[in-house]
Amino acid sequence: MSSRSAYFKRRALSLLTGYGVDGEQRLARHINKLDVGKFPSENSNKAYTGQDARIIRESPGCPWPLVRLDEPEVLAFFYSKGGVGKTTICANVGVALAMSGYKVLMIDVDPQASLSLLFDIDVEQDILTIGDAIEGLLIGKNVDLGAAIQYPIQALDLGLIPADQRLVRTDMMMVQAQYREQLFTKVLRRYQDVLSQFDFILIDTPPSVSSLSFSAVASSDRILAVVELANMAVKASGNLFALVAELEEGSGKRLPITFIPNMLHGGKQYTRETLEAIRASVAGISDVSVTSTVIPEYIGLARQKYLGGQCTLMEQQPTSPVGIKMIELAQEIEAIAVIDQGEK
Ligand SMILES: Nc1ncnc2c1ncn2[C@@H]1O[C@H](COP(=O)(O)OP(=O)(O)OP(=O)(O)O)[C@@H](O)[C@H]1O
């Protein structure tokens, strides 16, 4: 059983339910008659979980009501450049969405397993990965995908299908397969009974374009392109547009892209200039947008593994300035999901 726990304070609950930083008193009045929260120990304040946030957001009068998604919204964190913050933002957005009341599944598609390691999964153990499901499809064998889903944080509806090195083998098998770009979509369909319980499916991809990552991206409703605000950023986005064009050619479906700018630094003028360049480069292109939330460069994110053990910033400091940014980003992603679902 995991020692990571998802309890958070009322201040975080206030942000997650739309009452905002100054709304704690109003939130307190709202939850007066609701059965939410518990006292983790005798002398501590009341603490809350994602399930409490869900109860509040489903009750009348909540300023940020929970939306019902008919199908899971599948989002691929992808960018054709390494080390830009895909895994970091995927993990924190996953935790933020689960803390705000959703059922979230993260799928690690990177053989390096950074996301799985961030959530304390022992990838040296015998684990099931999404690669087992894809290989099963190729050889006509079913796997128990439900058993592959791990829950790394107690009392949080945040599932994770971890990764390990064997995904390299899966990728090699896929290279020879017919319709390889459709395999991930087929897996999502085949295991619909297990997957339909989730509101969000977040896929963390490796930096390279492999058959596996290409297929994972092709299965998504939207690409969340995490872009580091550095010199090469805009150039690398050209590769992304080429990939989307290739996908469109194959499937006839044009994937929308939302850029998430990462590592804004007040003291580095070029980060602001790059942000402006990115906003300008997508202006007027349909189905391409940039989030209004920009994630700052913050040492606490780089060091999140060391904050009280292996842990995300959202678990440790949800109401810190960058924690608040992650919550705002999750709320933007929620709003985008509603638009995507309307178009299905
Ligand atoms: N906003 C930020 N501020 C400071 N450090 C950050 C920020 N975002 C990410 N990092 C750090 O940058 C490094 C790369 O981040 P991360 O692993 O999330 O990138 P990635 O795009 O998933 O990389 P890869 O392409 O290898 O999968 C990590 O050490 C991470 O902690």
Ligand SMILES: [Mg+2]
């Ligand atoms: Mg990564």
